[in-house]
Amino acid sequence: MTYIDELVAVLGREKVLTDPSEKFVYGADWSPRTPDEFVPPDVVVLPRSTKDVQRLVKIAYAHDIPVTAGGGLTGMLGGAVPIFGGIYVDTTTMNAIVEIDPKNQTVRAQAGATLQEVNDAVQPYDLWLPHQPESKWVSTVGSAIACDNDSTFGVRYGKILNCLLSAEIVTGTGEILELGHRKAHFTSSGYKLKDLLAGSEGTLGIITEATLKLEPIPPxxxxxxxxxxxxxxxxxxxxxxxxxxxxxxxxxxxxxxxxxxxxxxxxxxxxxxxxxxxxxxxxxxxxxxxxxxxxxxxxxxxxxxxxxxxxxxxxxxxxxxxxxxxxxxxxxxxxKQTWPDSQTKKKFGAADPGVPVGRLEEFYHKFISVAEKHGLEIIGMNAYLAHPNSIGFSLSCAVFVNYRDKDEVRRFREFHDELSRLAVAFEGTMSTFMSDTYQKAPYLELEHGASLKYMREVKRLFDPKGIMNPGKKFGREGAGR
Ligand SMILES: Cc1cc2nc3c(=O)[nH]c(=O)nc-3n(C[C@H](O)[C@H](O)[C@H](O)COP(=O)(O)OP(=O)(O)OC[C@H]3O[C@@H](n4cnc5c(N)ncnc54)[C@H](O)[C@@H]3O)c2cc1C
Incomplete structure (x- = not known):
């Protein structure tokens, strides 16, 4: 029996997609890539519950098969692209709102609920989840945590970690764990393992549910x-x-x-x-x-x-x-609209570095000159205040990329890499809202030095066989496949 037969036997035919036409859409996200770089998974699973996720991961573990979870597939750096094939877990079929607790200002949602779905559900209680990227209409709770994206309202409410109280995950061995402090708004107990999930990109496990802190809607x-x-x-x-x-x-x-x-x-x-x-x-x-x-x-x-x-x-x-x-x-x-430069020809591509605030303007000029050097059409820079009452910025350095033009896609990647390295040289960080994916993997040591060894150990603890979204964070070579 192949692992796909086992998936069908255990989960049911309706939750397992094997037809090439159905699998194709899972081979790319919003990152600039040429059509020949689409990498559809071998099989797609549509889970309904944490138990379903556990069942599929146990099968993957037994057969040593890569497992990549995804939400709205709007990531801009290939985070949810299953670069080693295997199983793609479409979490959007797990979008239930499990519990709203207005008194404690919390909501428990399945990981595939979009941020907008969460807000639609809690709005009648005069509450909202202020973690709101532009992509909230499609971006899911699980992916917001996993890619640590940013929010329009960061200067007051911060990023997703400021709202995340608890999360349930299925680890790389198929174990179900709850990480966090349930409905208490903060804790001094234990190691804060839930914080590891922010920006983990599904490399430690699949997030299946989360409890999030809500805020009163401002009048x-x-x-x-x-x-x-x-x-x-x-x-x-x-x-x-x-x-x-x-x-x-x-x-x-x-x-x-x-x-x-x-x-x-x-x-x-x-x-x-x-x-x-x-x-x-x-x-x-x-x-x-x-x-x-x-x-x-x-x-x-x-x-x-x-x-x-x-x-x-x-x-x-x-x-x-x-x-x-x-x-x-x-x-x-x-x-929804046809741009003057339509998304059917050109894609929005961005680097997301972070630099010390005193050097922001200097970095802006670097961005312009690096984009010009690589011959890319510049969209411009957006700098968001992303942490509560603090002057730290998320940067989006954006250009258009014609994804039918192989050379332009290559130049975009060089542009992205150059800005990432430059940000570290500026005493900053390579990423403020997109995480690392495979794109930043070659420079991870540049930013993290010897602590990278500890990151690998953490990964091994949660995912001993390295099946969870392999190739992300530590790169294709680091994936051992
Ligand atoms: C038009 C547009 C506007 C955007 N605006 C913003 C913005 O304002 N701010 C911002 O930060 N970003 C923005 N983005 C980038 C992107 O949309 C967001 O980062 C968004 O969070 C991605 O969500 P998604 O559900 O599409 O994630 P996906 O692309 O599906 O996945 C992202 C990552 O999360 C992982 N993942 C997904 N679900 C799970 C899970 N359940 N468990 C474990 N890992 C999981 C995936 O493996 C992948 O690594 C924008 C993108 C577009 C195209």
Missing amino acids: SRRVDMLVFPRMGAAVDYLSRLLKAGLCIEAAHINCKRRLRFYTHSYKLKHGKDPDIPQWAEALLAIAFAGDVEVVDSHRAHALKIAKEFEAQLVEEREIVDSWWMSKYTLDFEPF
């Missing part, structure tokens, strides 16, 4: 945009606002080029890009949230301070609304 929100002559001036202004203790909920610096990427609805209506002053190099989109009176007074204080930083308020509300609509309110435009 009001006001979004504004200010333009600055330099990126550094926008950074200094944000530092000053944090010092002032204002009710900032979101803060995103866009370079001038990047704004244009986010204003599709404005362009569709007016047939042109929004006008911003010639001298403006950086745009800060900032949201204040809380009671109306608090928002009004904090906003007024922020605008008063803005005068000290040569900033100018964008008065045309349509520009601000167009940006916010793309970012948050509606489905992110690229998911």
Whole structure:
């Protein structure tokens, strides 16, 4: 009996896809790759429960078969692509909301529920899960944890770890473990093993359920945009606002080029890009949230301070609304519309480094020159404040990539690698929201030095045969396959 026969016997035919046409879509995510780089899995499993996941992992363990879990498949660096074939676990069939506990402000959800599905379920209780990437419509609870993505509202609520209380996983041997502190909001007990899951990319096990902390929905929100002559001036202004203790909920610096990427609805209506002053190099989109009176007074204080930083308020509300609509309110435009540069020809490709805040502007100029050197069309840089009340930025350094052009895809990867290495040389990190996948694996030692040995040991403990998403984090060679 082959392992696929066993999967069918144990899980049932309806949960196991073997037809090439059904498997094909699982061979790529949103990362730039040429059509011949699609790597469909050998078999796809559609589990309904943690027990199903346990059953399939036990079969994989017995036969030494790779297992790759995926959610919405919108990862931009190939994290969920099953590069060694084997079993792909489509977790989106596990999307139940298990429990809502309004008193304790927690929700328990299966890992395949999208972040939007979680929010739809808890909204009647006047609660929300503030961890909200643009891709919340398709990004799942499990993948948000596994790739440690970032959120529009990071400056107030942080990243997924700030909401993650507990998670259930199936390890590489098929053991079911609950990691974390259940509904208590924090703990000083034990090692914080659940924290290892953030950015683990399914290499330690498959996340099957999670308990997440919710927050009250703020009574009001006001979004504004200010333009600055330099990126550094926008950074200094944000530092000053944090010092002032204002009710900032979101803060995103866009370079001038990047704004244009986010204003599709404005362009569709007016047939042109929004006008911003010639001298403006950086745009800060900032949201204040809380009671109306608090928002009004904090906003007024922020605008008063803005005068000290040569900033100018964008008065045309349509520009601000167009940006916010793309970012948050509606489905992110690229998911549904034909871009001027359609996703059927060109893909959004990005590097996600993090650098010390004092060198952000210097790094921005490096990004532009590295993209130009590799002959890539620049979309621009977006710098998000990603940690509560702190001046640490997630960076998205984005370019267009024509994925039908092999040479351009190769140049994109070189661009990505160069920025990753540069970020470490700047005393920063290679990744702030996409994790490592196989792409950053060759440079892992550069960032982590001798501690890489401990990471490998942790992996071995959870996944002794190395079957869980092999090739990710430690690279193809490190996978021993
Ligand atoms: C238009 C667009 C906008 C985006 N906006 C943002 C943004 O604002 N912020 C941001 O950070 N990113 C953003 N991204 C990148 C990406 O969408 C997110 O990182 C998202 O979290 C990926 O979710 P997914 O469900 O599609 O994950 P997938 O691509 O399916 O998987 C991502 C990783 O998680 C692992 N994984 C998935 N489920 C599990 C599980 N249950 N257990 C263990 N491992 C698992 C996979 O193996 C893979 O390594 C965007 C992407 C696009 C295309």
